[in-house]
Amino acid sequence: MVKVLKYIGYVLFFITMLLFFLPKTNLYYLAQQEMQKYEVNISQAKIEEKAFGLEMEHITITYKGIESAEIQKLESAFYLFYNTLNVYSIELSALVESYLPRKIKKLQVIYSVLQPLQINFEAEGEFGFAEGTFTIATRALLVHLKPSKIFLKEYKNSLRVLKKSENGEYYYEKSF
Numbered sequence: 001m002v003k004v005l006k007y008i009g010y011v012l013f014f015i016t017m018l019l020f021f022l023p024k025t026n027l028y029y030l031a032q033q034e035m036q037k038y039e040v041n042i043s044q045a046k047i048e049e050k051a052f053g054l055e056m057e058h059i060t061i062t063y064k065g066i067e068s069a070e071i072q073k074l075e076s077a078f079y080l081f082y083n084t085l086n087v088y089s090i091e092l093s094a095l096v097e098s099y100l101p102r103k104i105k106k107l108q109v110i111y112s113v114l115q116p117l118q119i120n121f122e123a124e125g126e127f128g129f130a131e132g133t134f135t136i137a138t139r140a141l142l143v144h145l146k147p148s149k150i151f152l153k154e155y156k157n158s159l160r161v162l163k164k165s166e167n168g169e170y171y172y173e174k175s176f
Helices: 002-021 024-036 149-154
Strands: 040-049 053-063 066-078 082-092 103-112 118-125 128-135 140-147 170-175
Touching: 024 040, 024 053, 024 066, 140 149
Parallel strands: none
Antiparallel strands: 040 053, 053 066, 066 082, 082 103, 103 118, 118 128, 128 140, 140 170
């Protein structure tokens, strides 16, 4: 019994040290290189590697040469069974202003090994509160939106794309 516990302890220690010494900055550059294949460019002013994650500030995202969003802060945490990405203070391009409010306070993306085929997310901003799931196997997106008063009043064209549920929430379904 002691040998089994010792073996489990060594394995857990090895995994922890592997995650601790993982070159997280290199993972970021690999992701940036992969995004460039789709003409998405990510540039940041400051990148800092943490013990189990990465923190970036003042990020600009461009798509096909058009500035699409500015992000004040991005924090990621890489654990073996649970990974998170927290994005704070997102300001979208003025091009989307006729469809959506430009400011998003917080976006949280969660991936867990317990649900390996799903990526869950939550977002809060001037549009209200949204939570959703992207199913990797079927490439299906489902978003539930609790719209704010501003969104209900000023963005009626965008509401037409959404379906309304019985409890007053809106949802959006799309397969890619």
